[in-house]
Amino acid sequence: MKLDDIRNISIIGAGIMGHGIAQVFALGGYAVCLNDAIPEALERAMVRIRENLRIFTANGFVTEEEAAVAFGRITTEPNLDQSVKNADIVIEAVKENAAIKQALFEHLDAVCPAHTILASNSSSLLISEFGSTTKRQDKMVLAHWYNPPHIVPAVEVIRGAGTSDETADLMYDILKKVKKLPVRINKEIPGYLLNRIQMALVREAWYLWQAGVASAEDIDLAVKGSIGFRLASIGPLLTSDLGGQDTFCAVAQYLFPLISDAHTPPESYVKMVEGGDLGMKTGKGFYNYSKEEWDAVIEKRDKEFLQRLKNLYWE
Ligand SMILES: NC(=O)c1ccc[n+]([C@@H]2O[C@H](COP(=O)([O-])OP(=O)(O)OC[C@H]3O[C@@H](n4cnc5c(N)ncnc54)[C@H](O)[C@@H]3O)[C@@H](O)[C@H]2O)c1
Missing domain, CATH: 1.10.1040.10 (N-(1-d-carboxylethyl)-l-norvaline Dehydrogenase; domain 2)
Incomplete structure (x- = not known):
């Protein structure tokens, strides 16, 4: 997959991090589908995104029209399988718990299209460990954002043991494209950099x-x-x-x-x-x-x- 082939991003977990990450990709021109295990979390996320876009507009970052278009690019889908069926990239931002993430990645691996990249926003866990049971090691990568993710520029891009150059480069490039400041982390260590x-x-x-x-x-x-x-x-x-x-x-x-x-x-x-x-x-x-x-x-x-x-x- 090339950067220009990427159209659809799915975000799993619409909490503190997920809703901000959704906003970044929507402003970057991507169709974003937001999923959460709790339906009310999706409602709360959309309220927060609207408010964050208002603050962006008030501070001259985007026009009201750009904000409205970006908001319109975000859909919510409470059904996990539905939410990822067209995804080119899935980014998980669920609870920091290795067992939960491992179960989620196994499921995503089974239901996502073969080309889909699976990314994690874990703050400390190693993707080589909790992601070790998936069959697409080459398409798994860690992209660690900072709170608030719609504002703080740096995102660490950390490769797992099996991550391909293509996947790591694509994640780096798409983050640049949506105006973040990706940083390549050369060694996968707990807590990263x-x-x-x-x-x-x-x-x-x-x-x-x-x-x-x-x-x-x-x-x-x-x-x-x-x-x-x-x-x-x-x-x-x-x-x-x-x-x-x-x-x-x-x-x-x-x-x-x-x-x-x-x-x-x-x-x-x-x-x-x-x-x-x-x-x-x-x-x-x-x-x-x-x-x-x-x-x-x-x-x-x-x-x-x-x-x-x-x-x-x-x-
Ligand atoms: N909060 C931070 O400052 C921060 C910074 C960087 C990275 N992170 C990482 O991002 C991830 C999310 O953190 P957060 O602060 O946004 O958490 P949060 O608790 O605010 O949100 C997590 C959301 O995931 C949902 N969820 C849990 N399990 C799910 C599942 N199986 N499927 C779908 N949705 C599910 C929850 O309902 C909740 O809405 C964690 O791995 C965390 O370590 C957090």
């Missing part, structure tokens, strides 16, 4: 919070105004070149033995999660906001992200 880096940062932030070194608000404020401010424009390796490797090396030699290398999340954090404080989903996490306040956080986040996207990547 970005979650390993993100989790190293998050682990230290959680431990600093538990130790009371600063409040959650101040930890976020400090990171946003320094490391985060820089990282949007220059990566960590260029940052260390610009800062001087002698200095970075000396700081690393002093600090590496002192910063967290814990193999489990800190106790207070786990207590928070087990107590049902999951963040925006339940209203309370590190922050305790009303529904309106969470909505305002998202609106502000998206506005700032879109501004950055425009400055850095969007033609």
Whole structure:
């Protein structure tokens, strides 16, 4: 299959990630079919997509007409087999659970057309493992998006042991075509590239919070105004070149033995999660906001992200 042969994309799982990925392909000109095991999730997804397109329009990313055309390219289909029957590419964005993904891939392998590429948006699992029971290893690939996927540019493209060059290249090329920033990951390792880096940062932030070194608000404020401010424009390796490797090396030699290398999340954090404080989903996490306040956080986040996207990547 060539890039120009691709017409239909099916997305399985219409949650936080699935609905945003659907929007990206619809804006890129593809017919998108969205499936979810829960019918209400499909309704919620379409409401979110409409709202996200409104924010895109309000920020000058697309015209109202382009948004309307893109919205019209998305259909929902609660029946899994129906939803993938014409798919050139299927992207799964269901729960992060190897057994669920494995069962889904086995089923997709059995019902999808022979040419269909099967992609996963798993955040940490290895496609060579949960996808090992399908008969189309060459057409399986991991494409790991970042939340919110309709805005954050980078998508990691990770090959499984049997992924063909053609499949990996097609995924890379189609992501470029829909204005994402695909990154080839050369080795299939758990967490890939970005979650390993993100989790190293998050682990230290959680431990600093538990130790009371600063409040959650101040930890976020400090990171946003320094490391985060820089990282949007220059990566960590260029940052260390610009800062001087002698200095970075000396700081690393002093600090590496002192910063967290814990193999489990800190106790207070786990207590928070087990107590049902999951963040925006339940209203309370590190922050305790009303529904309106969470909505305002998202609106502000998206506005700032879109501004950055425009400055850095969007033609
Ligand atoms: N949330 C993130 O920040 C993020 C970032 C990158 C990757 N991911 C990965 O993307 C995937 C989805 O995450 P999410 O945050 O969107 O989850 P989510 O819980 O918001 O959505 C998952 C959706 O999948 C549906 N679903 C579950 N099993 C299904 C099945 N067998 N068939 C059809 N639909 C099914 C659920 O009903 C739900 O609507 C996970 O693998 C996750 O690790 C998440």
